Amino acid sequence: MPIKFINVSHIYSPKTPMRFDALKNINLDLDEKKFTALVGKTGSGKSTLINHINGLLHPTEGKVLAFDYVNSSNKKERTKNVKDLRKRIGLVFQFPEYQLFEETVEKDVAFGPRNFGIPQEEAIKQAHEALLQIGLDESFFTRSPFDLSGGEKRKVAIAGILAIHPDVLILDEPTAGLDPKAAEDTMELFKEINKSGVGIIFVTHDMNLVLEYAEEVVVMDEGEVAKQCSPEELFGEDLSKYSLQNPDIYRFALMMKEKGIDLKLDGLNDVNSLAKAIKESKK
Amino acid sequence: MKAIEVKNLTYSYDESKEVLRDFSFSVEEGEYVAIIGHNGSGKSTLVQLLAGLLSGYKGEIKILETLLEKSTLRKIRADIGLVFQNPDNQFVGSTIRDDIAFGLENRQVLPAKMDDIILEYSTKVGMEKFLDSAPENLSGGQKQRVAIAGILAMNPKILILDEATSMLDPKGKKGILDLIKEIRKENPTLTVLSITHDVEEAAGADKVLVLNDGALYLEGTPDEVFSHEEELKKIRLGVPFLRSLINALLEQGIEVPTSIKTEEELRDFLCR
Numbered sequence: 001m002p003i004k005f006i007n008v009s010h011i012y013s014p015k016t017p018m019r020f021d022a023l024k025n026i027n028l029d030l031d032e033k034k035f036t037a038l039v040g041k042t043g044s045g046k047s048t049l050i051n052h053i054n055g056l057l058h059p060t061e062g063k064v065l066a067f068d069y070v071n072s073s074n075k076k077e078r079t080k081n082v083k084d085l086r087k088r089i090g091l092v093f094q095f096p097e098y099q100l101f102e103e104t105v106e107k108d109v110a111f112g113p114r115n116f117g118i119p120q121e122e123a124i125k126q127a128h129e130a131l132l133q134i135g136l137d138e139s140f141f142t143r144s145p146f147d148l149s150g151g152e153k154r155k156v157a158i159a160g161i162l163a164i165h166p167d168v169l170i171l172d173e174p175t176a177g178l179d180p181k182a183a184e185d186t187m188e189l190f191k192e193i194n195k196s197g198v199g200i201i202f203v204t205h206d207m208n209l210v211l212e213y214a215e216e217v218v219v220m221d222e223g224e225v226a227k228q229c230s231p232e233e234l235f236g237e238d239l240s241k242y243s244l245q246n247p248d249i250y251r252f253a254l255m256m257k258e259k260g261i262d263l264k265l266d267g268l269n270d271v272n273s274l275a276k277a278i279k280e281s282k283k
Numbered sequence: 284m285k286a287i288e289v290k291n292l293t294y295s296y297d298e299s300k301e302v303l304r305d306f307s308f309s310v311e312e313g314e315y316v317a318i319i320g321h322n323g324s325g326k327s328t329l330v331q332l333l334a335g336l337l338s339g340y341k342g343e344i345k346i347l348e349t350l351l352e353k354s355t356l357r358k359i360r361a362d363i364g365l366v367f368q369n370p371d372n373q374f375v376g377s378t379i380r381d382d383i384a385f386g387l388e389n390r391q392v393l394p395a396k397m398d399d400i401i402l403e404y405s406t407k408v409g410m411e412k413f414l415d416s417a418p419e420n421l422s423g424g425q426k427q428r429v430a431i432a433g434i435l436a437m438n439p440k441i442l443i444l445d446e447a448t449s450m451l452d453p454k455g456k457k458g459i460l461d462l463i464k465e466i467r468k469e470n471p472t473l474t475v476l477s478i479t480h481d482v483e484e485a486a487g488a489d490k491v492l493v494l495n496d497g498a499l500y501l502e503g504t505p506d507e508v509f510s511h512e513e514e515l516k517k518i519r520l521g522v523p524f525l526r527s528l529i530n531a532l533l534e535q536g537i538e539v540p541t542s543i544k545t546e547e548e549l550r551d552f553l554c555r
Contacts, residue, residue: 041452041454042422042452042454042455095450149322149323150322151322176449176450177368177446177449177450178322179321179322179480180321180480180482180519180520180521181321181519181520182321182322184519205452205453206453243454245453248524248528249524249528252524252528252546252550255546255547255550256550256553256554259550259551259554260554261553261554271524271527271528271530271531272531272534274528274531275528275531275532275534275535275537276535278532278535278537278553279532279535279536279537282537282553
């Protein structure tokens with residue numbers, strides 16, 4: 001398990017009246033190859049957690065091991081060089097399109113590799129590869145990133161991280177604000193990237209996406225890991241205790257259960273399978 | 284009375300491509316109309332045209348039966364309130380109070396009257412306890428509430444929401460939609476035009492228009508529009524969950540009556 005949280009706590013503004021315990025004694029193993037969803041209501045600690053994985057935040061207590069990097073509350077234990085970690089774990093923030101700044105798309109994407117010491121020419125080459133991978137062809141390379149649509153801008157921003165060739169890609173609400181078509185394209189892209197061997201950890205509020213894409217789901221609640229399991233295991237019970245809603249099909253199955261009709265939930269993954277299960281129950 | 288009447292509207296930013304093509308529609312006073320479509324379908328351009336923020340279009344725009352032209356621009360802008368997608372991009376005050384006051388100042392409301400108005404509208408959106416808070420301490424949903432309060436305080440006749448909930452988490456989104464419902468109940472002549480790509484949100488409107496590639500693709504009540512699942516799928520728009528489940532049940536040979544309008548009704552029908 002290359003990503004491991006050991007008794008990690010994080011406190012914002014300690015020793016002040018504003019003190020906020022964002023993470024409380026977290027013990028968590030994350031598989032670096034899997035497609036993992038991180039869910040929980042606003043303020044449950046999701047963003048704080050992912051910022052610990054690539055060393056943007058240090059634990060107040062405990063330590064995070066990510067590949068061979070040690071991110072410990074104890075300064076002496078911390079690995080000095082954080083650059084290798086940042087190369088292996090790429091973090092895409094929420095609304096990353098706001099961080100675009102270069103004159104052309106290719107230069108913007110090449111900024112990442114160049115920061116890791118790759119010469120200009122090679123960096124541009126890597127940028128082109130990343131852009132093609134993400135579905136933006138040659139015609140985009142020399143355009144200004146500011147002339148693109150919202151969905152395209154976001155793709156450019158994500159390509160900027162892909163160009164670094166990370167082993168794990170962490171995404172904070174990658175589909176927020178995108179239209180349904182762009183959201184689906186983006187998630188399908190991550191699925192492909194995951195198949196090529198890159199681990200994906202994504203934060204989301206959309207349980208329909210969790211059901212459709214994630215292999216594993218981590219539920220955060222009040223700074224603690226409330227659950228770590230497969231989506232199928234999580235869904236189908238009442239999730240209001242975590243302030244979460246079931247995906248639509250499970251939500252409806254639960255509504256029927258309240259009226260005494262117990263549908264078979266195994267393998268429920270879209271409206272067609274729900275309709276079949278309903279038909280089955282009527283026999 | 285027609286709140287919005289658009290006839291044969293055509294617009295392009297440059298010669299090469301028309302963003303809106305011969306688009307006509309109308310909205311009655313007090314109606315809640317949702318316009319759905321993808322990014323790039325021309326939705327936001329339409330909003331800017333309605334508010335008189337873009338010129339050089341072909342066709343005709345009438346707001347509350349007044350033709351939009353240079354001489355009527357001021358009046359028409361006073362009738363329209365706009366709420367945009369990103370709550371962070373429309374905050375101008377350093378506190379909630381200042382932010383709501385900003386619009387009033389621009390409308391030259393007397394300072395003596397302002398406090399009452401600010402209190403009234405902040406209460407309406409449930410933000411009266413935060414009047415002296417700074418925007419950075421609020422959630423996205425709370426910021427949108429403040430934006431809506433600031434707009435309503437100026438007493439618009441038409442409220443236009445341009446993807447106003449798309450950046451919010453599910454709870455924030457539901458809060459804003461419930462708020463719009465309440466406001467419409469209190470003020471039944473307020474016309475609401477919601478530009479969105481959220482089909483669940485559109486399902487709550489009186490009327491839905493589907494824009495595709497700058498032209499009108501489908502129009503009707505939510506029921507009518509969302510019964511066209513295949514056409515919507517063609518342009519990769521989904522249909523609301525309830526509708527897609529009903530369609531799937533019909534395919535399984537379960538005859539769901541057309542009178543069913545809510546998930547509860549469907550559940551009760553299936554659990555008979």
